[in-house]
Amino acid sequence: MKINKAMLQRLLPFLSLIILFVALSIASPYFLTANNLTSVARQTAVFNTMALGMTIVIISGGIDLSVGSILGLSGLIGTMALERGFPIAVGVLIGIAVGMLCGFLNGLLVTRLRIPPFVVTLGTLGIYRGASLIFSNGLPVHKIPAGFSFLGEGSLLGIPFVAWMLVICAVIVHVVLEHTRLGRYAFAIGSNKIASVYAGIPVDFHITAVYAIGGALTGLAGMIEASRLMTGQPTAGQGYELQAIAAVVIGGGSLNGGEGSVIGTLIGAFIMGLLSNGADLLNISNYWQQVIIGSVIILAVTLDEVRKRRAV
Amino acid sequence: MPLLELQDIEKRFGGVTALRGGNLTVNAGEVHLLLGENGAGKSTLMKIVAGIVRRDAGKMLWNGSEVFLGSPSEAAAIGIAMVNQESLLAPHMTVAENIFLGREERNSFGWVNRRAITEKARHLIEQYGFPLQAEWRVDRLSPAGRQMVEICRAIQHGSSLLIFDEPTSSLSDSETRQVFRIVRDLKARNMGIIYITHRMDELRVIGDRVTVLRDGGAVHTGNLADIPTDQLIRHMVGREVAQIYQRDHLTPGAPLLEVRNVSVEASRLKNISLTLRQGEITGMAGLIGAGRTELCRAIFGVDPVDSGEILIEGKPARLTSPRDAVQSGIALVTEDRQISGLALRLPIGYNVTMANVERISNFGFLDLKSETARSAELGGKMRLKAASPAQLAGTLSGGNQQKVVIAKWLFRESRIFLFDEPTRGIDIGAKAEVFELMSELARAGAAILMVSSELPELMHVADRILVMRQGRLSGELPRGCTQEQIMKLAVMETAA
Numbered sequence: 048m049k050i051n052k053a054m055l056q057r058l059l060p061f062l063s064l065i066i067l068f069v070a071l072s073i074a075s076p077y078f079l080t081a082n083n084l085t086s087v088a089r090q091t092a093v094f095n096t097m098a099l100g101m102t103i104v105i106i107s108g109g110i111d112l113s114v115g116s117i118l119g120l121s122g123l124i125g126t127m128a129l130e131r132g133f134p135i136a137v138g139v140l141i142g143i144a145v146g147m148l149c150g151f152l153n154g155l156l157v158t159r160l161r162i163p164p165f166v167v168t169l170g171t172l173g174i175y176r177g178a179s180l181i182f183s184n185g186l187p188v189h190k191i192p193a194g195f196s197f198l199g200e201g202s203l204l205g206i207p208f209v210a211w212m213l214v215i216c217a218v219i220v221h222v223v224l225e226h227t228r229l230g231r232y233a234f235a236i237g238s239n240k241i242a243s244v245y246a247g248i249p250v251d252f253h254i255t256a257v258y259a260i261g262g263a264l265t266g267l268a269g270m271i272e273a274s275r276l277m278t279g280q281p282t283a284g285q286g287y288e289l290q291a292i293a294a295v296v297i298g299g300g301s302l303n304g305g306e307g308s309v310i311g312t313l314i315g316a317f318i319m320g321l322l323s324n325g326a327d328l329l330n331i332s333n334y335w336q337q338v339i340i341g342s343v344i345i346l347a348v349t350l351d352e353v354r355k356r357r358a359v
Numbered sequence: 360m361p362l363l364e365l366q367d368i369e370k371r372f373g374g375v376t377a378l379r380g381g382n383l384t385v386n387a388g389e390v391h392l393l394l395g396e397n398g399a400g401k402s403t404l405m406k407i408v409a410g411i412v413r414r415d416a417g418k419m420l421w422n423g424s425e426v427f428l429g430s431p432s433e434a435a436a437i438g439i440a441m442v443n444q445e446s447l448l449a450p451h452m453t454v455a456e457n458i459f460l461g462r463e464e465r466n467s468f469g470w471v472n473r474r475a476i477t478e479k480a481r482h483l484i485e486q487y488g489f490p491l492q493a494e495w496r497v498d499r500l501s502p503a504g505r506q507m508v509e510i511c512r513a514i515q516h517g518s519s520l521l522i523f524d525e526p527t528s529s530l531s532d533s534e535t536r537q538v539f540r541i542v543r544d545l546k547a548r549n550m551g552i553i554y555i556t557h558r559m560d561e562l563r564v565i566g567d568r569v570t571v572l573r574d575g576g577a578v579h580t581g582n583l584a585d586i587p588t589d590q591l592i593r594h595m596v597g598r599e600v601a602q603i604y605q606r607d608h609l610t611p612g613a614p615l616l617e618v619r620n621v622s623v624e625a626s627r628l629k630n631i632s633l634t635l636r637q638g639e640i641t642g643m644a645g646l647i648g649a650g651r652t653e654l655c656r657a658i659f660g661v662d663p664v665d666s667g668e669i670l671i672e673g674k675p676a677r678l679t680s681p682r683d684a685v686q687s688g689i690a691l692v693t694e695d696r697q698i699s700g701l702a703l704r705l706p707i708g709y710n711v712t713m714a715n716v717e718r719i720s721n722f723g724f725l726d727l728k729s730e731t732a733r734s735a736e737l738g739g740k741m742r743l744k745a746a747s748p749a750q751l752a753g754t755l756s757g758g759n760q761q762k763v764v765i766a767k768w769l770f771r772e773s774r775i776f777l778f779d780e781p782t783r784g785i786d787i788g789a790k791a792e793v794f795e796l797m798s799e800l801a802r803a804g805a806a807i808l809m810v811s812s813e814l815p816e817l818m819h820v821a822d823r824i825l826v827m828r829q830g831r832l833s834g835e836l837p838r839g840c841t842q843e844q845i846m847k848l849a850v851m852e853t854a855a
Contacts, residue, residue, distance in 0.1 A: 227723050228716050235713055238702035245659070245699050246714035246767065247685030305704045 059350060060298060060314045067321050075328040083324070085207055089199065089275065091320035092209035093118075093268045095313060097287060098294035099220045100150075100264030102312045104164075105295050106224065107257045108237035108304025111153060112168040114265045114291055116175035118284030121146040122269035123179050126188040126195075126279025135195050142270040143263050149175055150262015154255030172288070179281035188279030199274030209271055216264060221309040223260075233257055237304025293340070294319060297347040318343065360423045362387045362551040363408065363439075363520055368417035370403055370575075377403040380576030381417060385520065385551045390542060390565055392583065393555045395572035396595055396813070401555050404572065405522050408553070409441040410434030440513035441522040448505055450498035455480035457497050458511045483511055487544065490537070503534030510541060520551045527561065539565055557646050562588070571595055592846045608822055608838070612637030614673070615806035616689070616775045618658060621667035626653035627830040630667070635775060635806035640797060642821025643810045644845045650830040651810045652694060655777045659691040660684040671775070685714055687775075690768035692761070694780035694810075700764040703753030707745055708734040710752045710763050714771040737766045742792060758789020765796055776800060776807045782816060794820050814842045 071078040097114055104111045111117075125142025129135065149171070156167045201208040224230035232253045235243045244250050273279050296302065297318055298311025319340055326336040361384045368381030378400045385391045395401050406412040408419070410428035419426055421437060428434045431441070448457045455477040480493035489507045491500075497508060506526055513521055523542070527535040542565060546552055554565060562569070563583060570580040571594040579586070579594045616635040622628055628650050635641055645651050656662045658669060660678035669676050671687050678684045684691070693699040701710055711734040712719055719730045734748040741762045745755060752763055761781065768776065778797065782790040797820065801807055811817045817824055824836045826848035834848040 226725050226727070228720050228725065229723065231709065231712075231716055231725060234705055234709065235702055238705045239699075241699040242702055243713070245661075245681050245685075245691060245693065247682040247771075248713070248716075249682060301704075305702065 059354075060311060060318070060347065063347075064314050064318050064321070067318060067325070071321060071325045071328070075325070077328050078325065083328070085202075087320055087324045088207045088210045088213075090324070091316060092199070092207070092213055093272045093275070094287065094290045094294060094320070095213050095316040096216055096268040096271065097265050097291040098312050098316045099216055099309065100261030100268075101288075101291040102295050102298075102300060102307050102309060103220065103224065103230075103233055103257050104261040105292070105300045105302060106237045106304065106307040107233040107254060108240060109157065109164040109254065109257065110168065110292065110302065111150070111258060111261055111265075112165065112288050113149065113153060113171040113175055114261070115284040115287040116172050116179070117146050117149040117262055117265045118269040118272060118287055119281055120149060120175045120179045120182075120269070121266035122273035122283050123183055123188060123279040123281050125266075125270050126191055126273050127182070129192060129195060130188055130190045130279075135192060135198075138195070139198065139267075139270045142273070143266040146266020146269060147259050147263035150265070151255060151259040153262065154258030157258065158251035158254050176282075176285075183279070183281040185281060187281065189277075191273075191277055191279070195274050196277055197274070199271050199276075212267070212271070216267070217309050217313060220260075220264075224309060229253060229256060234305055237306075239305070290319065293344050297344060299351055315347070318347075361385060361420075362422065364418075364420040364423075365404070365408070366418040366420070368404060368407060368419070369415045370400075370407065370412065371415055376575055378407075378414075378575040381407075381572070382577040382580070383553075383570050384580070385553055386568075387519065387551050388546055388549045389567040390546055390552045390554050392562060392566040392569040393553055393572065394562075394569060394591060394595055399572040399595070400575040401572055402524065403575075405441065405524060405553065405555065408434070408520075409439060409522060411441075435516050435518070438516070438519040439522070440516065440518040440520070441524065442506070442509045442513045442526060443524070448497045448508055450496075452497060453477070453493065454484075454491055454495050454497060454500075454508055454511075455493040457508050458483065458515055460512075480511070483515060487511075487514070487541065489541070501534065503537055506534075506538060507541065514545070518550070520553070521545060522553045522555075524555045525557060526554075527556070535561070562591075589843050592843055609638040609801060611639035611822065612804065615671065616658070617670040617673075618654075619668050619670065621654075621657060621669065622665050623653065623657045623662050624665050626650065626657070626662055628653055628657060629830045631832055632667075633808075633825060633832065635808055637804045637806055638801050639822045640801055640807045640809055640820055642817040642824040643808060643827065644812075644814065644817055644824055645827035645833075645849050647812065649827040649849065651827050652779055653830075654827070655691055655693075655779050655808070655810065658684070658777060659689060685771065685773070688773050689775045690714075690771065690773035690777065692764055692768070692776065692778045692781055694783055696760055696764050701752045701760055704751060706749045707738065707743075707752050707755070707763055708748030711737060711748070711766045711770050714767050718770065733770070734766070737769060738762075741766060741796065756789075758792070761789065761793060762796075765793070774805050776805055777810075778807065779810045780812065781809065782811070782813065790816075814845055817845070818842065 077083055097118065101111060101114065121142040124145045125138050128141045129138040133141065153168055153171055157164045160167065197208060199209060203211055224233065232248050235248060236250055236253060240250060269284065272283050294316035295307055295312050297315030298308065298313070300307030300311065322340055322343065323336055326339065363385040365381055365383040368378055370378040381400065381404045383404065393401050403412060407414045410431045410433050413429065426437065449460060458480050459476045477493045484491050484493060489511065491504060491507055497505060500508065526538050542552060542554070556562070566583045568581065569583045569591065571578050571591060573595060614634045614636050618631055618633050621631045631654060643651050653662065657664050658678070660680045660683050663679065669678055676687050678687065697703060702713065708730050712730050716725070719726045731748050738745060738748065743762050744759050752760060755763065781793055797807055797809065809817065809821055818840070822838055824840060824845060825832055826834050826836065826845055828849055836844055
């Protein structure tokens, strides 16, 4: 079979991930060890879970800049519930519910006020962060049952529990996007909102739903973060929105909407995770890591744009 | 010696000939009307004169010597300027800043001297007596005011030929009179003026001589006083009736959609009543801006109806959103399919099922196999030229894109079809296929409203033709009516 150029370009993010993986295996003896890979899985779990939510939002033509703050608020409220003696599972669900509520509010504001999601979520980025600080008085929550650390640090069948969680979430989001009405509407709305309205799609309802789902996944990410740190930090998640957006975009998602996939996002997230891990292993300074990741974002999107321009 | 003389101008875009035999002579101190149907080549000819497009063949003489213009600034340098139809002004800047936008004088620091351009603008405005102030912000101006800023932009160089492209299409009557006054004033200053318009009622108020373009060539030129309006219209529209419009006409069945005394203030629709029946294609003619698209939008629930009612199959319907309309069986094929009809970056299959995803879903889960099979089947029936339902809609040609839009509504099993300019921008072969589809729909019992600016199309496809003018229905004509009859209803005051 002849591998054509278009297919090669489509596979480029995946190939880059593999090349990166192989290169790191050669460059550092510590990379390809169970210890290191487990820690990569744990470190990237938070971003990856958030990025899954961001994928749906971006496909529907939206953006959520408030996810960092949502992560902080849901982690905080979830751990506060644990502090009050709620069972661990209930606490986690409360965290997810808080995230979902925040996302739902974002969706409501976007659809009711008819102002761009960039502006709405820039506003709620401040509001949700402020809410965390108000509820907590700026102090972290520490009195958390020890069993809670299992979510972020535990293992099941020798594989980190968060990795299982991520796989389950990824499969669910993939199925939602590709095999359900909601996912189909997200693509349609993101690709052409006016045409979607004219096709009789309940656009506002689905936009709101998309933000709520994104919020719920961010809520889960918040609980994972809290579990890994074993604290409910009101300031957790600052700046994470950019990581989540970058993962989606590197994975072929378009900020114009209508494009993106779970696989792409995961590849994007892992590329960033490996870059950061590799830089640590190779003793590249934290300062340079930021420069490298920034350059990768621009490079990835440029290559993707070139491919699309040729295709149409 | 004439100011401008165009001799046998030719222009091709790819395989399409936009102009051949473009002849036009304009004298200083005259208003020369340029008439023709959409697509007759008026805009292309004017773009050549204004240096926006280069000619492939033919001669352009300016004050008797041949010129080749490579850009609008070269045209401006010799004294030719165009007043844009769509406002290309920066809304947040002042009148003065807009007049000199891109041509600001800078002082020795490279700063724009705002006081100097305001002073120059004031001088220009005074000289021509425009009701404008140099300091006003452009977004506070009326459409006529903006038009005047555009005119100022065009004449600041001391141009000797001005081109107006439908300057009054979006203006009220009193604003139109202001523009006329300015045009006459410019004429009195011995400028040559080329004036494009679709409004037959304003021809004789403003024009001296006239040239009619049809199918890319000049078919008539002469003094306006020497030719009656009927004959001008015949020159504009007269062409051979093509075979492609043939269809068998059926006896109309039961009414599916009744519009009763509908008015929409925001889009200036007044008291419109019409009935669409099963098996009937109702044509709708009218000038651009007469309210035809707005009527479709009102029926489809996009714009709220202020008074009147809409009945579907005899029962009053509440259509407050496109969703209501779609669920009541109404389909809208919009005039701008790329903006409001298709998701260009999604596969054909997604587009086909978009208005009826329910039909391929079980408990919210999609049956993708059925989607592929059904859209392939529909595509086959419609002779859609596509590799597979997975091909992106944006990669199709105009005609095939239109077929996908129609397939979407077929898949929805809509029964009332509103076609707004269904053949815009598609080639003649695809047009015939679109008509065939409409015909088939009618045979299958659908009710169809077909809005079109192309009169031959309407006359041969529609069973009867409604004509709109300035937001009202100005009349109904039976099959077999003449283009002159339609144009009269479209442009002239109805005898009250």
